[in-house]
Amino acid sequence: MSVMTYRDALNQALREEMLRDDRVFLMGEEVAEYDGAYKVSRGLLKEFGPKRIVDTPIAELGFTGIGVGAAMVGLRPVIEMMTWNFALLAIDEIVNTAAKIRYMSGGQIGCPIVFRGPGGAALQLGAQHSQSFESWYSHIPGLKVVMPATPADAKGLLKAAIRDDNPVVFIEGEMLYNNKGEVPEGEYLTPLGTADIKRAGTDVTIVSHGKTVAVALKAAEQLAAEGVNAEVIDLRTIRPLDTATILGSVSRTNRCVVVEEGWQFAGVGAQVVDLIQREIFDALDAPVLRVTGADVPMPYNKHLEKAAKADPAKVIAAAKQVLYLP
Amino acid sequence: MAASTKPARKPASPDTAALHRQYLRQMLLIRRFEEKTGEAYSLGKIGGFCHLYIGQEAVAVGSIAALRPDDYITSAYREHGQALTRGITSRAVMAELFGKATGCSHGKGGSMHLFDAKLGFLGGHGIVGSHIPIAAGAAFAIKYKGGNQVSVCYFGEAAANIGAFHEALNMASLWDLPAIFICENNGYGMGTAVARASAVQSLSTRGNAYDMPAEMVDGQDVLVVREAMDRAVKRAREESKPTLLEIRTYRYVGHSMSDAAHGTYRTKDEVEEYRRRDPIKLLADRMRGEGTLDDAGWEALEAEVKAEVDDAYTFAEESPEPDPSQLYADVYAESGEAKS
Numbered sequence: 001m002s003v004m005t006y007r008d009a010l011n012q013a014l015r016e017e018m019l020r021d022d023r024v025f026l027m028g029e030e031v032a033e034y035d036g037a038y039k040v041s042r043g044l045l046k047e048f049g050p051k052r053i054v055d056t057p058i059a060e061l062g063f064t065g066i067g068v069g070a071a072m073v074g075l076r077p078v079i080e081m082m083t084w085n086f087a088l089l090a091i092d093e094i095v096n097t098a099a100k101i102r103y104m105s106g107g108q109i110g111c112p113i114v115f116r117g118p119g120g121a122a123l124q125l126g127a128q129h130s131q132s133f134e135s136w137y138s139h140i141p142g143l144k145v146v147m148p149a150t151p152a153d154a155k156g157l158l159k160a161a162i163r164d165d166n167p168v169v170f171i172e173g174e175m176l177y178n179n180k181g182e183v184p185e186g187e188y189l190t191p192l193g194t195a196d197i198k199r200a201g202t203d204v205t206i207v208s209h210g211k212t213v214a215v216a217l218k219a220a221e222q223l224a225a226e227g228v229n230a231e232v233i234d235l236r237t238i239r240p241l242d243t244a245t246i247l248g249s250v251s252r253t254n255r256c257v258v259v260e261e262g263w264q265f266a267g268v269g270a271q272v273v274d275l276i277q278r279e280i281f282d283a284l285d286a287p288v289l290r291v292t293g294a295d296v297p298m299p300y301n302k303h304l305e306k307a308a309k310a311d312p313a314k315v316i317a318a319a320k321q322v323l324y325l326p
Numbered sequence: 327m328a329a330s331t332k333p334a335r336k337p338a339s340p341d342t343a344a345l346h347r348q349y350l351r352q353m354l355l356i357r358r359f360e361e362k363t364g365e366a367y368s369l370g371k372i373g374g375f376c377h378l379y380i381g382q383e384a385v386a387v388g389s390i391a392a393l394r395p396d397d398y399i400t401s402a403y404r405e406h407g408q409a410l411t412r413g414i415t416s417r418a419v420m421a422e423l424f425g426k427a428t429g430c431s432h433g434k435g436g437s438m439h440l441f442d443a444k445l446g447f448l449g450g451h452g453i454v455g456s457h458i459p460i461a462a463g464a465a466f467a468i469k470y471k472g473g474n475q476v477s478v479c480y481f482g483e484a485a486a487n488i489g490a491f492h493e494a495l496n497m498a499s500l501w502d503l504p505a506i507f508i509c510e511n512n513g514y515g516m517g518t519a520v521a522r523a524s525a526v527q528s529l530s531t532r533g534n535a536y537d538m539p540a541e542m543v544d545g546q547d548v549l550v551v552r553e554a555m556d557r558a559v560k561r562a563r564e565e566s567k568p569t570l571l572e573i574r575t576y577r578y579v580g581h582s583m584s585d586a587a588h589g590t591y592r593t594k595d596e597v598e599e600y601r602r603r604d605p606i607k608l609l610a611d612r613m614r615g616e617g618t619l620d621d622a623g624w625e626a627l628e629a630e631v632k633a634e635v636d637d638a639y640t641f642a643e644e645s646p647e648p649d650p651s652q653l654y655a656d657v658y659a660e661s662g663e664a665k666s
Contacts, residue, residue: 025470051470057500062459062493069463069477072448073398075470092490096453097460105441106432107656109448141657165659 001184007177009151010040013158014078018048021076024162027054027063028080037082038118038177064090068098071113078162081117084133084171098167099142114161116170120211120261121298124305130298132262137169138239144168144192145238149213151181153236156190164192173211195242197249201231204255204319207246207272209235212259212310219315230319238268246272247279254285255322259310264292286322291315343618346609349391349548351627353383353606356407358635359416363406363423366639367583372423376437379407381578384605385510386411388551392559393478398446400461401480403438405450408480414442416638426645433648455481455488458507462494465505469566476562478506484515486529495570499536504562509572510545516581517591530572538570545575546603576600
């Protein structure tokens, strides 16, 4: 094991996959000469040259479509979104073309492509730069949606995403890039569609993904001090959803809280709650509760912003509620 | 000077005569195929949206004639003509329109989503302008792999007003991609005349904005289209440079099956006026002038095409529906190196 940042883990994944397969290239705004808006692609231009590390104009729709077209004829593009907020300009190519081309063509033409970049809120970036769109993409058949929370998962999942023959929406986090963690030595892949139990527990299951994994773990730590042993699941992949891990955990704990950064209406948590009530209704000792971002555009003011975000206190309150604790 | 007929043209060489006959046959096939499609639609054999190519035949035929089998074609939703000309069989196209398992997209695409991977036919796209970057992406891949194919994109003039067009042309020129952007200017985006939608009437001038060679081409004369396309293909194949071709044409029929040919946004007289320069008639007259087509030849061609279209219709009608299990097939790749 070596300790590295989430950013460097992603960089290693890109580098290893580019060395392994010359069909893999990285395209996006500022990925080459600037070394990446968030430095994820640092050093890659120097190593691989401008043919494979491609700076684009600010034209999300255009370069995303170019990536999709290149994937349709045999390349394996990685398209960097400077942030997922800007990908709204490109969502037509992701949803209308990438996700559907295999189906519409009767299986003749695939689209092995990764769209990646940071999603969710950082600090005081305001309403247009602080949004979580994983529920949008996971709504779409044909797409896979991946959200790594740790450096080790970031590396293993990105490598697996690049090798996957389907279009993969890969959502990172601005606030995660500097986080350090242990990363296994050597080659490894983290299969898409597998959740991870980040903390084993017996009393309540907290389902989380992306940045909220850290929120859930912090809540679990504080709950432990109060005698509650919480289990924390990191979904890692939103679509396909690892239903077995969720159902297995809740079958043991009989109580569940689902946390996410995004808005509550039709959010990822709604799907998790639907799954649990449909499959293991009788195992539940309390209604499943959700902790989400506030149902508002993100305010700029730091106090208001803090109030809008899912945090450990809100998770603890929800956990106590499903445990009927004061 | 006697006010008689124009002098007979120089006799065509056997090769040229064969080529002209091929173009004539391809255009006539599209015409009769589309007429049959219209008929099948009104009988309820074909569902959904359906956009006919009648009047625009010379664009597909003249341009695709200049391509190699390993080149790529990406089109919009008025693509039956390009699909047939590229070599997707009449049977496979008609069966697709009928939604049958034997269709070129196995019944899951329909009129707007015709595909044939082996022929480099990358669709059949239903969102206006969206496929222009896709075609640029195929051109990017050609260059990336060091090949000398070309990637051709067909779109209507209305698509030249959407952002995807501008973004794709900018990057295609910036990166010297071997792409040919064919703007089929038929005068109307649905019911909106060019003059009511575009600040410039001559869309080929938009090439200037991206330092891209561009031409305005008479889209009713298949030979003129072929020549312009030859220049564009040479530029793409030999110099890896893109071209914008604005090919002026006209659709005789409505935008889709629910739109009358005339009466709302255009007059009957206007349609009749354009019909006088019908692409099929234009080539047939030329061939008659050159002595390579006579009444018997024309009748034989008509009979041959009719037989092909009738056969396609019968084939489509008799073909099986997709198996119900196909509903969930091909949403995701079955295998990947990292299957999950």
